[in-house]
Amino acid sequence: MGPLIPQGIIDGGWSYVIAFVTGAFFGMILESSGFSSSRKIVGLFYGYDFTVLRVFFTATITAMIGLLYFNYMGWIDLSMVYFPPMYLWAAISGGLIMGLGFIMGGFCPGTGLCAVGIGKLDAVANVVGLYLGIFLFSEAYPFFEKLYMGNAMGNLRVNEVLGISSGLFAFLFASIALAAFIITAWIQKRVKPVDY
Template sequence: MGPLIPNGVIPYEWNNIIAIIIGIVFGFVLEASGFSSSRKLAGVFYGYDFAVLKVFFTAALVSLIGILYMDYLGYINMEQLYVHPTYLWGAIIGGVIMGVGFVSAGFCPGTSLCAVAIGKIDAIVYVIGIMVGIFIFSELYTVFQPLYEGYFYGNITLMDSFGINRYWFVFVFTIIAILAFVISDLIRKRRKKIFY
């Protein structure tokens, strides 16, 4: 369970049930926000809808600031949090594949499943493509392994990479997010004037 729920308060057997409930709520929020629409999701790349940019920046900031506060108050220890290992080639190639898929189909893996749940055919095709890609990767893993595990940098974060204090990093990240919000609003308003 989460760090704020001591062991024994909620029985271990309830973990999967709670995960399913959270998943249903998350899917409902995605659908209610319009994130099952490929046009809305792809809008960030074409400059007419920046909801995705704003939502992801906001989610990253809220979680980052929340973790820092919980660490400061002693509820969690940031040094004990799991940091996914960085394999540079895998990250770059995976990012390119994900980006091309996102731009061409208008879905990311999570939002595609949300769209499948409401019966969108383009999302079903997209998810089938994901499954085919996973199957090919798993069957040919030994071929892809040198690329997948190339340039291993360990369990590093952006703060480690830049070598700056975590609080300064959050401050700079917040300023970047605010600038991104302002610039995206200016682009959207300008585009609206041109096309309407």
């Protein structure tokens, strides 16, 4: 029963090998989906290319439903699966700052690294900036601490907050994504194409 490494079913010594192989697949999937191009990525925000939305939502739904299925079959102990704990205002402000950084830089950290892998120099600047930003945060931590540690809500699950079952949430999430796929396909046809 999973997860395997936290329960010692796979020896921890393998974890770096597994990490590298996982990352290699991650990089290959991101690159071959087009995420090494910032202009393709930001198409999402200007309506000329919705690749990010399709890949992101499809991946989230696949893994979400997969986890529920694995849990139902008794293959994984969901209580041992990590996700970031909820600190209300830190999650919101952090997300908003990242969104601003996304539209300015055209990359998120994962896609930026992916673009570095094929030689994009703007992505190198992006990753250097990322490094500086994290350094700035760590130096200015006393300033951020109250926001970072405030409004701790623990390991809350979204379906618990909404008061519905995890299965129903997955169904609603998938339905919203499906609607988004259809609507964005309709929008993309009507937006002036951008050559990139």
